[in-house]
Amino acid sequence: MRLLVGGYTADMEGTAGGIGLLTAGDADATAAGSLVWRGTAVAAPSPSWIARHPTLDVVYATLEGAGAVQAFTAYGADAWKPLGEPVPVGAASCHILVGRERLFVTCWGDGRVVQLDLDAEGRLRRAVTADAASDPYAGYDEHARVSHAHQSIVVAPGVVATTDMGFDLVRFWRTGSGAPRLLQEVTMPRGCGPRHGILHPSGHLYIVAELSCELFVLAPDETGTWGVVGGTPLGSGTLDGDTAAELAPSRDGTVLYAGVRGSNTIAVLRVTGEGETVTPLALVEAQVDWPRHHLVLPDGLLVAGQRSDEVVALPVDPRGVPGRARARTEVPSPTCLLPLA
Known part of the structure; x- marks a missing residue:
């Protein structure tokens, strides 16, 4: 498997040179295979998140330190250019969600949610900014809080949910050729910091809270109005000061994996019932420092250690619990793993 790797460069106190290239095992990318760092595929300043166009050989990167987004196109097997x-x-x-005709960018620094149109070749065109969020807990704190939009998730045709860590919100938008239209906001517990989420095949939306290290389950009612219907701590072994990062499901959707930075662990959670119930199964060593992002393989996980400058491959047992690393390689300041094939 070939993967592009996002990372932090010197402008974000990292050691990466831009978007990198990593190969993992054979074509099926098993956790038992080798990992080989191939170097920088294209120079860019702190491309912390990268996402691929669904039909074109084009990828998009958030240039986090610059507060920008840029498109890159493939020319040759492993070569990319702006x-x-x-x-x-x-x-x-800090995050990009890409569709055929447009993409969403979320901005941690100022809470902006921006939609950009794409032309037929994948170039970035008109940008429109969605309505800004308001703090539902305004007045609770001595100092005003700051909006921190972090991720966009497709939850239905033409509907996107965005997380706001700063204001503890999950916001739902109707998308299209015009500016995104706000449909609804779900207020999460104060101070939890909703970061990333996934839509489960059951229709439930799972949101990992960075600051409280919890997993929340959201679902729509019979009117289509979303609300919190369940949740759980990530595990009894998380520590004060830990921050949750990426959330990813197993291939059959029965297990969830959440990275926990600080204690440097992977929280493993079991999905039961009709998807509304999630319970902790295990909390295991990530075997890297600062597990910023991870990717589910057919038989394990690839975990990016931002501060240890490495990527490791962890096999999983029949329960879905990761074991000791089978392979690792040095990778400069990795923040995102994107499979190409």
Whole structure:
């Protein structure tokens, strides 16, 4: 398997040179296979998140330190080049959701949610900024809080959910050719910091809270209105000061994996019932420092250790619990893993 690797460069106190290239095992990318760092595929300043166009050989990166997004196109097997200039979007742009005709960018620094149109070749075109969020807990704190938008998730055709860590919100948008239209906001527990989420095949939306290290389950009622229907701590072994990062499901959707930075662990959670019940199964060593992102393989996980400058492959047992690393390789300041094939 070939993967592109996002990372932090010197402008974000990292050691990466741009978007990197990593190969993992054979074509099926098993956790028992070798990992080989191939170097920088294309130079870019702190491409912390990268996402691929669904039909074109084009990828998009958040240039987090610059508060911008840029497109890159493939030429040759492992070569990439810029497709147009960087487009400013907002402070600390940190996540991209890509569709055929447009993409969403969320900005941690100022809470902006920005939609950009794409042309037929995947170039970035018109950008529109969605309505800003308001703090539902305004007045509880001595100092005003700051909006920190972090991720976008497709939850239905034409509907996208975005997380806001700063204001403890999950916001739902109707998307299309015009500006995104706000449909609903779900207020999460104060101070939990909703970060990343996934839509489960059952229709439930799972949201991992960075600051409280919890997993929340959201679902729509019979009117289509979303609300919190369940949740759980990530595990009894998390420590004060830990922060949750990426959330990813097993291939059959019965297990969830959440990275926990600080104690440097992977929380393993079991999905039961009709998807509404999630319970902790295990909390295991990530075997890297600062597990920023991870990717589910057919038989394990790839985990990116941002502060230890490495990626490791962890096999999983029949329960879905990761074991000792089978392979590892040095990778500079990795923050995102994107499989190409």
